[in-house]
Amino acid sequence: MLITAKDLSKAYGSGENSIIALNKANLEITQADFISIMGPSGSGKSTLLHLISGLDTPTSGAVTFDGVNIYETGDRELAAFRRRKIGFIFQQFNLLPVLTAKENIIMPLLLDKRQPDEAYLKHITDLLGITHRLSHLPGELSGGQQQRVAIARALIAKPDIIFADEPTGNLDSKSGGEVMALLSSIWKELGKALVVITHDSRIAQMADRRFVIVDGALSEVQAG
16 A cells, blocks of 8 residues: 655635645545654644545645545545545544434444454454443443544454554543554554554654645654
């Protein structure tokens, strides 16, 4: 797997009122990568994630996934790409309150008219420590447990890459640390590329490749 962002830019508005959210960002992501992108609020890091994952369209530049420009495909193909190739984890857990943990996890597959691989489901829920909570509703789970359910949902379609946008933002320090340790374990054990957006330097330092973004300009932090 190779994802390449080339001269990726995003501007809102026009003329004197134009705001540049992202300015000619370049980034390559391979299957083995654990990448963190750190920056203050409004720096453009979420914009970058949304562009690379196909949730938003760039003003200029290109995003290719294994050589295919995702923005040159049709809407149906782009939606299928997001469902099957990418897992999303957000600060808000976005769990449906009337569904059990298991139902929330498998929902992306059902929307894609696919049935879950029960052995794989057990493997990831065992890894996340929530197998015994699958029949519970979100309201019966702690914040940390809800985020683990959201991580399992992101993994259920066996995506190539996981994008996590401030995944510990709604958690206390202890639960946040546990969630990040789990994401790191998933990266190692399942071989999923992992890109974490954060404003927390402690989380950023867990990654093997680190980037910073300031006023829409992306740069890689050199080791050492």
